[in-house]
Amino acid sequence: xxxxxxxxxxxxIGLGTLTAIARMGYAARFFVAVIMHSxxxxxxxxxxxxxxxxxxxxxLVIILVSGMFVGMVLGLQGYDSLNKYGAGDSLGIFVxxxxxxxLGPVVAGLLFASRAGSAITAEIGLMKTTEQLAxxxxxxxxxxxxxxxxxxxxxxxxxxxxxxxxxxxxxxxAYVVGVRLIGLDAGTFWGNMRAGIDFWPDVTxxxxxSAVFGVAVSLIAVFEGYDAKPTAEGVSAxxxxxxxxxxxxxxxxxxxxxxxxxxxxxx
Amino acid sequence: MNRSTIDLWVGIFVTIGFGxxxxxxxxxxxxxxxxxxxxxxxxxxxxxxxxxxxRAPVKAAGVVVGRVDRIKLDPKTYQAAVTLSVDxxxxxxxxxxxxxxxxxLLGEVYIGLDAGGDTQMLADGAEITKTQSAVVLEKxxxxxxxxKAASGGGK
Numbered sequence: 222x223x224x225x226x227x228x229x230x231x232x233x234i235g236l237g238t239l240t241a242i243a244r245m246g247y248a249a250r251f252f253v254a255v256i257m258h259s260x261x262x263x264x265x266x267x268x269x270x271x272x273x274x275x276x277x278x279x280x281l282v283i284i285l286v287s288g289m290f291v292g293m294v295l296g297l298q299g300y301d302s303l304n305k306y307g308a309g310d311s312l313g314i315f316v317x318x319x320x321x322x323x324l325g326p327v328v329a330g331l332l333f334a335s336r337a338g339s340a341i342t343a344e345i346g347l348m349k350t351t352e353q354l355a356x357x358x359x360x361x362x363x364x365x366x367x368x369x370x371x372x373x374x375x376x377x378x379x380x381x382x383x384x385x386x387x388x389x390x391x392x393x394x395a396y397v398v399g400v401r402l403i404g405l406d407a408g409t410f411w412g413n414m415r416a417g418i419d420f421w422p423d424v425t426x427x428x429x430x431s432a433v434f435g436v437a438v439s440l441i442a443v444f445e446g447y448d449a450k451p452t453a454e455g456v457s458a459x460x461x462x463x464x465x466x467x468x469x470x471x472x473x474x475x476x477x478x479x480x481x482x483x484x485x486x487x488x
Numbered sequence: 489m490n491r492s493t494i495d496l497w498v499g500i501f502v503t504i505g506f507g508x509x510x511x512x513x514x515x516x517x518x519x520x521x522x523x524x525x526x527x528x529x530x531x532x533x534x535x536x537x538x539x540x541x542x543r544a545p546v547k548a549a550g551v552v553v554g555r556v557d558r559i560k561l562d563p564k565t566y567q568a569a570v571t572l573s574v575d576x577x578x579x580x581x582x583x584x585x586x587x588x589x590x591x592x593l594l595g596e597v598y599i600g601l602d603a604g605g606d607t608q609m610l611a612d613g614a615e616i617t618k619t620q621s622a623v624v625l626e627k628x629x630x631x632x633x634x635x636k637a638a639s640g641g642g643k
Contacts, residue, residue, distance in 0.1 A: 267491070270498050277505075278497045317516050382505025389508040392516055411515070419543075420517040428509065 248444050254365055255373050255443065261366035262374045268367070272375025276337040280383055283336055284329055288387035291324060292316065292394025299395070300403055309403075313410040314417030316395035321418060321427045325388035327475050330434035332387075333380055334467035338442035341372050342463040345446025346456035354447075369447060373439045380435025381428055388427065426482045433474055438467045527554060527573040528612040532586045532599075537568040538622025539597045540588055546572050548601040553578045556599065572599065580616075581606040587620035597622070 262269045299315045345368060348354050354364040392414075399405045418424070442463050449459035537559065546554035554574035562569045574580070583604030590597050601616075610616065 271494055273498050273501065274494045278501045281501065321512060321516060379501075382502065382508070385508035385512055386505060388516075389511055414516055418517045420513045424509075424512050424517040427512075 244448075247448070248440075251444050251447065252440055255370055255440070258363065258366045258370040259374065261363075262370040265367075265371065268371035269374050269378075272371045273378055274375075275340070276333075276372075276375045277379030277383060280333060280336045280379065281386070283332055284383045284387050285390050287328065287332055288325075288390030289394040291328060291387075292320065292391030292396075293398045295319060295324075295391065296395035296398030296403075300399060300405075310405065310409050311413055311417075312395065312399045312405060313412070313414035316399070317392060317414040317418045318423065320388045320391040320395075321423050322430075323475070323479075325391065326384045326427050326431040326434055327471060329384040329387040329431065330380065330438060330471040331468055333376075333383060333435075334438045334442075334471065335464050337376060337379070338438050338463050338467050339460050341376065341439070341442040342446040342449070342460045343456060345369070345372070345443060346449035346451075346459050349447065349449055350451040350453070350456055352451075364447075369443045373443050376439030376442065377432070377435045380438065381431040384427065384431030384434075422482065426478075429482075430475065430478050433478060434471050437470045437474055441467045441470060526576045528576060529557065530572045530574055530580075530610055531613070531615040532570050532572065532619050533562065533565070533567040533615070534570060534586075534588060534619050534621045535567055536588075536621040536624060537570065538588055538590075538624055540568075540570070540599070540622065541597065544596065545598045546574060546601060547598050548578065548580070548603065553601070570599070579609045582608045582610055582614075583618060584610065584616055585618040585620060586616045588622035590623075 295316045296312065299319075300309055300312050303309050303311055303315060345354075348364075348368065354368065357364045357367060396407075396410060400407045400410050445459040445463040445466070449455045540556060540559065542556055542559060544556045545552045546556065554572050556570060557573040558571040560569045560571075561567075572586075580601055581604045583606040585602045585604070587600050587602070588597060589600045
């Protein structure tokens with residue numbers, strides 16, 4: 222029937238939109254439920270500490286090494302570009318501002334999503350597949366309180382700390398390249414950096430960004446795990462969705478936050 | 489992995505994480521020179537502030553003594569009313585001249601204060617009456633060309 226063929230495409234679009242909205246609503250209600258169960262995460266500090274260990278401590282190596290390399294590349298590239306304008310001395314402020322405002326929170330967030338977010342989703346998804354979550358509910362243990370909330374808060378606590386460490390390692394990497402390798406004056410490097418970067422708003426904006434990314438990544442990770450289809454395929458699809466969704470969320474949120482923060486600077 | 493090992497690692501992680509934030513605040517950003525010092529305010533009116541921005545430094549003899557706090561246009565005189573916040577430790581004479589300067593050709597725009605010989609000092613909220621506007625490069629070039637044309641036409 223031609224009329225049916227005509228409406229077929231439209232119906233698919235409609236179904237897709239409705240499913241997306243329903244999932245958004247489910248995710249929002251899930252977020253509220255996780256927040257409501259957060260006191261449990263504080264009461265069972267032991268579990269939250271364990272999650273900080275798995276999300277934060279075990280991500281340290283990748284964060285520190287990446288930060289160092291990103292800083293060293295920034296040092297080389299920045300010096301090359303700045304020196305064309307005879308402004309090679311400004312390397313410190315260039316590197317510091319890019320790391321503290323943007324690269325620290327964003328790159329640390331992307332690494333965190335791939336390293337810790339995917340692990341959280343896979344773990345919760347597999348628990349669901351093997352019916353451990355259902356078993357817990359049978360024993361009157363709320364999986365939201367026992368499994369989800371500690372993982373969520375472990376991520377939220379770890380993310381700003383990891384971003385700060387990333388920035389510090391980046392600045393150190395740029396120092397190694399700029400001062401030790403290229404031969405800039407150490408005093409100029411640090412002096413320019415300190416003159417150009419303020420605690421408020423530059424450093425605080427970076428911390429706010431990393432905290433927001435921490436909430437977004439952790440929420441997406443626990444939600445996708447909890448919402449995964451309880452099959453091997455479903456868990457693998459959910460893990461992919463976590464990494465893709467969290468990365469997109471970080472970049473989109475970064476743009477939105479940056480717009481608001483530049484407004485605040487009066488530009 | 490037993491409990492105390494996890495506790496130890498989380499402790500190390502949280503400590504160096506907060507250490508990194510403190511280091512960012514003190515070593516990379518300049519928390520120390522920013523908010524802690526109490527300051528007082530001075531007003532100054534300029535015909536043209538050029539590229540002066542909020543939070544631009546206020547310098548006396550090249551030393552940063554404060555920041556630009558607020559920039560507004562006076563609706564009556566059409567002058568720019570600039571509020572400076574100056575550190576409490578520094579006081580300036582009543583005949584101080586405030587001028588808008590640029591460090592280098594492309595550098596940042598700042599306000600330079602040149603103290604005079606008056607015995608009385610500017611109090612909180614006082615206005616600096618002697619001001620010197622920003623040098624607008626386009627106007628300067630325009631003037632130069634105009635002078636050239638005038639002298640060339642005279643011959």
